[in-house]
Structures are given as structure tokens and as C-alpha cells.
Amino acid sequence: MALWIGKINYHGYFYNVKVMFPRTARIPIFISILGKNAFQLAGQIADGAITWVCPVPYLLHTGIPALYSSASAANRLTPILVTHVHVALNEDQDSVLSSGHRFLDFYAQIPFYVNIFSNAGFQIASDQTVPDALVDSLLISGNEATVTARLNELLAAGLDELIVSLVPVTDTDEKDLNFV
Numbered sequence: 001m002a003l004w005i006g007k008i009n010y011h012g013y014f015y016n017v018k019v020m021f022p023r024t025a026r027i028p029i030f031i032s033i034l035g036k037n038a039f040q041l042a043g044q045i046a047d048g049a050i051t052w053v054c055p056v057p058y059l060l061h062t063g064i065p066a067l068y069s070s071a072s073a074a075n076r077l078t079p080i081l082v083t084h085v086h087v088a089l090n091e092d093q094d095s096v097l098s099s100g101h102r103f104l105d106f107y108a109q110i111p112f113y114v115n116i117f118s119n120a121g122f123q124i125a126s127d128q129t130v131p132d133a134l135v136d137s138l139l140i141s142g143n144e145a146t147v148t149a150r151l152n153e154l155l156a157a158g159l160d161e162l163i164v165s166l167v168p169v170t171d172t173d174e175k176d177l178n179f180v
Contacts, residue, residue: 003027030082034112039063043070048080050163053107055137056154058120059083064158083159085151088141090169099169100135139167 002008006024010017028047033039034054039062042049049067051059064081071078086103088096107113108124117124122134140150151162 028080030080033063034116036062036066039066040070042079043067043072043076044074046079048082050082050084052084053104053113053138054083054116055120055122055134056083056157056159057137058116059159060157062119080160082161082163083154084163084165085154086139086165086167087147087151088139088167088169089144089147091142091146092169093141095169096139096141097132097135099167100139101129103167104135104138105129141169 002019002021003025004027006021008017008019029045030048030050031038031042031046033042033049033051039049043066051063054063059081067081068078088099090096105128107117108128108130114124117130117134120134120137122131122137125131140147142150151164154162
């Protein structure tokens with residue numbers, strides 16, 4: 001609030017602050033989102049929302065509607081949705097799938113992500129690994145033309161902006177790679 005209005009007048013238990021700034025800096029505030037409640041909160045208070053390892057079907061069918069409806073209920077403009085996508089510039093599907101599992105299987109052990117994956121239609125395997133279909137959904141792969149086309153499809157589907165992270169692909173089974 002201080003950045004947008006240019007003043008603070010706060011009196012609390014530990015601090016009392018009263019400041020007037022000579023000018024304002026209207027810096028947009030983005031928040032990280034994962035579950036439906038976070039999308040709703042972003043719609044109510046944020047200028048933008050940023051995802052991480054969030055399947056596109058979940059974004060389109062749950063997240064974006066929650067973002068829009070909560071912004072509308074709060075009489076606010078809908079915040080910008082920035083979707084984090086992962087890309088492997090590689091056409092060897094076996095190597096891409098292996099690298100995708102090394103990157104994503106970690107999330108199959110975190111309840112928040114398991115819930116999001118399940119709500120997007122992807123069930124975690126009994127050995128706590130993500131299904132191949134989820135890897136395919138979260139990791140865009142192929143040559144430059146294929147990746148470009150898929151990124152354009154995501155933007156056309158209603159995602160406002162994309163953050164693209166490259167996922168290294170190796171044809172070896174290196175278990176010590178750290179993608180997180």
C-alpha cells in the first residue's frame with residue numbers, strides 16, 4: 001500500500017510508523033498461486049498471479065474461473081496470470097519422459113501438488129511417481145517449431161503470459177540431477 005499511495009500510518013503492538021513519501025511507485029504486486037483458494041485470493045488482492053507445476057487443464061477449468069469470479073466479486077480488474085511452463089528442446093520422447101520424471105516425481109510426494117494433479121485428472125501412482133500423461137502435460141518438448149506452436153496454443157487458450165524454464169534432457173539415467 002505504501003508504494004501505491006505514498007504514505008503509511010500504522011499503529012500496532014510493536015511498531016508505530018507514520019511516513020509520507022515524496023512520490024509513489026505503482027509497482028504491481030504478484031502472488032504465487034497453486035490451489036483454488038490462492039486463485040481466489042489473487043483475484044481479490046493481487047495485480048498478477050504466478051503458477052508453478054500447475055497442469056493446464058487445472059488452470060483452464062478451475063484456476064482461471066476462480067481468478068475471474070473473485071476479481072469480479074471484488075469489483076477489480078482480473079489479475080494477469082503468468083504461467084510457468086517447462087520446455088525440453090528434444091525430440092527423443094524416452095529421454096524427455098525420463099528427464100520429466102526426474103524433475104516432477106518429487107512433487108508426487110507433496111500433498112498440495114498431489115491434490116492439484118488429481119483435480120486436473122492425473123492420479124499419482126502407488127509408487128509415488130507422476131503418470132507419464134502428466135509429464136507430457138507439464139513438459140513441452142520437441143523441436144523449435146513444435147515448442148513454439150505449443151506455447152502459442154497456451155496463450156491462445158487464455159493464459160496471459162508465460163515464464164519458460166528449460167529442462168535439461170540427457171539420455172543417461174543420472175539420478176543426482178537436481179531440477180528443483
